Amino acid sequence: MPAEQERNVIPDLPRGPLCTYRSKAKFNWKDFRLVLEDTELIKIKYDIWRRLESEPLFAPVTSTLPVDQQKERAARQVNRIADLELAPPEIYSKPYKYRVRYLMSINEALHAVCPSLSVKIALGVGLFTNSLLAMGTERHQDTYNKAWNREIITCLAITEVSHGSNTKRCRTTATYDPETQEFIIHTPDFEAAKCWVGNLGKTASVALMFAILYTADGQNHGLQGFLVPIRDPKTLLPYPGVTVGDIGEKIGLNGIDNGFVMFNHYRIPRENLLNRTGDVTPEGVYESTFSEPGKILGAVLESFSAGRLGIMQESSNTLSHAAVIAVRYAALRKQFGTDRDGPEQSIIEYQLHQWRIFPYLAAACVLKVSVFAMTETYLETVQKSQAESNGFELLTQIVSEVHALVSSSKPLVTWTARDAIQESREACGGHGYLRSANLGELRNNHDPSCTYEGDNNVLGQQASNWLVRQWKNVKVESPVGTASFIERRDKILRMNFESLQRSGVPVESSEFITHCYEWLMCWLLQESVAQMDKASSQGIDTFTSRNNCQVYRARDLSRAYAEYYALRSFWTRCARDDVSESLRPVLFNVYLLYGTWCLDRHMSTFYTGSFANGSAFADAVRGVLLKVCGLLKDSAVAIADALAPPDWVLNSVIAKSDGRLYENIQSVFMTNPGAMERAAWWKDIIPTKLRSKL
Numbered sequence: 001m002p003a004e005q006e007r008n009v010i011p012d013l014p015r016g017p018l019c020t021y022r023s024k025a026k027f028n029w030k031d032f033r034l035v036l037e038d039t040e041l042i043k044i045k046y047d048i049w050r051r052l053e054s055e056p057l058f059a060p061v062t063s064t065l066p067v068d069q070q071k072e073r074a075a076r077q078v079n080r081i082a083d084l085e086l087a088p089p090e091i092y093s094k095p096y097k098y099r100v101r102y103l104m105s106i107n108e109a110l111h112a113v114c115p116s117l118s119v120k121i122a123l124g125v126g127l128f129t130n131s132l133l134a135m136g137t138e139r140h141q142d143t144y145n146k147a148w149n150r151e152i153i154t155c156l157a158i159t160e161v162s163h164g165s166n167t168k169r170c171r172t173t174a175t176y177d178p179e180t181q182e183f184i185i186h187t188p189d190f191e192a193a194k195c196w197v198g199n200l201g202k203t204a205s206v207a208l209m210f211a212i213l214y215t216a217d218g219q220n221h222g223l224q225g226f227l228v229p230i231r232d233p234k235t236l237l238p239y240p241g242v243t244v245g246d247i248g249e250k251i252g253l254n255g256i257d258n259g260f261v262m263f264n265h266y267r268i269p270r271e272n273l274l275n276r277t278g279d280v281t282p283e284g285v286y287e288s289t290f291s292e293p294g295k296i297l298g299a300v301l302e303s304f305s306a307g308r309l310g311i312m313q314e315s316s317n318t319l320s321h322a323a324v325i326a327v328r329y330a331a332l333r334k335q336f337g338t339d340r341d342g343p344e345q346s347i348i349e350y351q352l353h354q355w356r357i358f359p360y361l362a363a364a365c366v367l368k369v370s371v372f373a374m375t376e377t378y379l380e381t382v383q384k385s386q387a388e389s390n391g392f393e394l395l396t397q398i399v400s401e402v403h404a405l406v407s408s409s410k411p412l413v414t415w416t417a418r419d420a421i422q423e424s425r426e427a428c429g430g431h432g433y434l435r436s437a438n439l440g441e442l443r444n445n446h447d448p449s450c451t452y453e454g455d456n457n458v459l460g461q462q463a464s465n466w467l468v469r470q471w472k473n474v475k476v477e478s479p480v481g482t483a484s485f486i487e488r489r490d491k492i493l494r495m496n497f498e499s500l501q502r503s504g505v506p507v508e509s510s511e512f513i514t515h516c517y518e519w520l521m522c523w524l525l526q527e528s529v530a531q532m533d534k535a536s537s538q539g540i541d542t543f544t545s546r547n548n549c550q551v552y553r554a555r556d557l558s559r560a561y562a563e564y565y566a567l568r569s570f571w572t573r574c575a576r577d578d579v580s581e582s583l584r585p586v587l588f589n590v591y592l593l594y595g596t597w598c599l600d601r602h603m604s605t606f607y608t609g610s611f612a613n614g615s616a617f618a619d620a621v622r623g624v625l626l627k628v629c630g631l632l633k634d635s636a637v638a639i640a641d642a643l644a645p646p647d648w649v650l651n652s653v654i655a656k657s658d659g660r661l662y663e664n665i666q667s668v669f670m671t672n673p674g675a676m677e678r679a680a681w682w683k684d685i686i687p688t689k690l691r692s693k694l
């Protein structure tokens with residue numbers, strides 16, 4: 001059981017109408033929170049929120065600002081954050097894992113308050129410096145320091161107008177001129193303009209940009225990274241030869257100035273090539289360098305995965321916020337009752353409503369824990385790569401596995417958050433559509449997470465490709481253990497629902513859910529590989545056959561793999577000694593609900609692959625799902641409390657922790673500027689016939 005000291009890190013909640021359901025929970029909601037998150041990280045977040053609450057620049061806005069003002073506000077916030085020095089200076093001398101975990105928690109806290117601000121910092125500081133570390137050398141240290149200390153505003157420019165996912169086909173060129181020892185950066189046409197680049201539209205002075213390197217002999221050395229000055233940092237005016245601008249209003253995240261840029265034979269010094277793995281001599285000879293492979297590997301993992309992990313951490317919070325709003329509202333909102341004229345019941349009592357929103361509440365808990373576990377594995381891997389003595393082969397395997405895990409989990413977490421927001425919006429009826437309910441803002445700001453840092457459908461394929469490789473390997477290379485089940489494939493594929501029942505495995509058990517998942521993944525792997533092999537025997541190329549086995553096969557495999565990992569991580573966390581006995585039943589129900597809900601979505605595959613026949617399997621899985629929904633009804637508000645940030649951060653008029661739903665809505669209606677004033681344009685809309693009588 002957590003010490004009182006740990007519980008005290010989390011502030012108490014006000015008493016009010018939500019206590020009707022709050023008091024039904026048979027566990028302490030603060031203890032529940034301490035299972036989901038590390039005490040120290042919770043403390044960091046609450047400290048940040050406390051400091052920002054008194055800052056006028058971070059106060060929630062009540063109506064949508066014009067786009068330009070949103071950009072100005074986010075840019076000012078970035079500066080203010082730098083002035084506030086949220087991380088104490090000693091953090092920077094701490095070991096890698098501790099330091100990055102600390103900074104990631106600051107980012108989570110900031111994202112919950114202002115997503116645009118957090119993305120601006122993540123792009124301009126985190127991603128930029130990580131990529132520079134992975135690709136640059138000592139000669140880029142000065143730019144690294146300036147970016148880290150926010151002396152310059154930076155961006156990462158990869159995407160072009162006609163190419164996003166297939167970055168290898170980017171066409172911006174960097175041609176070396178030995179005469180002047182410079183690279184000439186050129187954009188051949190508008191389709192090759194860099195675009196969607198965050199911070200580039202109005203503010204960035206330096207871009208870390210990818211372009212094809214050509215030496216003077218006309219040889220193509222592939223895509224390389226360059227530091228490209230864009231604007232004078234003192235005036236923010238672009239340099240001659242650079243055409244740069246803002247791409248305009250987006251669906252959300254308008255605090256970020258996403259930009260486009262074109263170069264007209266624009267010259268940059270030779271030293272601006274990021275030369276970690278390859279360099280051009282002053283005379284113009286391209287030389288590849290490959291020293292300290294372990295460190296390079298770790299750095300590459302860092303530059304690719306850190307951003308995606310950050311997105312998952314943010315998205316698991318977004319998912320939590322949506323679920324909290326839906327659950328608190330469901331407890332307070334009453335409609336209908338057994339007696340037509342008698343008391344009405346809360347909509348949380350309806351099975352249909354529970355089935356719609358509780359799985360997202362469970363998903364929020366499970367995914368929060370699994371993203372934490374994944375982050376730990378990732379940070380440990382990078383830290384290992386920085387150590388002097390490490391087995392390069394083992395490290396390569398770990399890096400590939402972590403990459404597969406991140407590539408399948410980023411789609412799972414971002415899609416679940418996306419769906420949770422929409423379901424919660426509808427679950428809160430008309431009031432859910434109020435701007436002040438905050439579900440619209442959550443939706444629009446979260447939406448691009450499914451696209452940037454790797455489009456979900458494209459990214460997921462990297463995980464299924466890795467799994468297929470393991471399936472075909474003589475020896476499964478899964479040092480993290482996420483694919484060791486493949487070693488037992490023959491036994492797993494002989495299993496079915498009937499055999500599980502014969503062996504006495506209860507449906508309400510982690511054993512059952514694990515067996516179902518392992519069968520599902522093995523069957524999807526077997527079928528994907530068989531389909532690809534058949535295509536290959538018919539002379540169909542690998543590219544086409546791989547594309548043709550995505551639907552119902554590899555795509556589902558990637559998702560199932562991420563769900564399996566999430567469930568296993570949650571189960572491992574719940575089994576730890578520090579979890580108090582009073583929490584075990586509710587944690588088990590959360591696990592069961594998320595597990596059966598996910599299995600239900602794979603139902604047709606279980607039948608297609610003859611794991612099950614007749615209705616028994618579907619009835620069993622769905623029976624547990626509905627039963628657990630009912631069981632969680634009395635715990636849901638306490639679980640929501642455990643997931644919720646402070647009210648001003650959640651920023652939803654329909655889900656305040658005081659539970660005074662209608663008083664809070666009344667306040668918004670009545671104080672809405674000009675709510676009860678006659679419109680200034682009233683005269684212009686008086687019907688013509690009436691107007692003549694005025």
Ligand SMILES: Cc1cc2nc3c(=O)[nH]c(=O)nc-3n(C[C@H](O)[C@H](O)[C@H](O)COP(=O)(O)OP(=O)(O)OC[C@H]3O[C@@H](n4cnc5c(N)ncnc54)[C@H](O)[C@@H]3O)c2cc1C
Nearest residue numbers: 156157158159163164165196197198448451452453455457
């Ligand atoms: C808000 C925001 C901020 C961004 N910030 C930056 C930034 O700072 N720097 C930067 O360089 N870029 C940035 N981007 C761009 C982003 O990285 C790209 O949009 C992303 O990589 C997807 O590429 P795309 O837009 O070209 O989509 P496309 O690759 O054209 O994809 C379009 C659709 O085709 C599908 N598709 C593509 N290939 C396949 C396939 N093989 N099989 C099946 N389906 C496929 C995809 O699933 C997708 O649904 C940003 C984007 C957004 C929305």
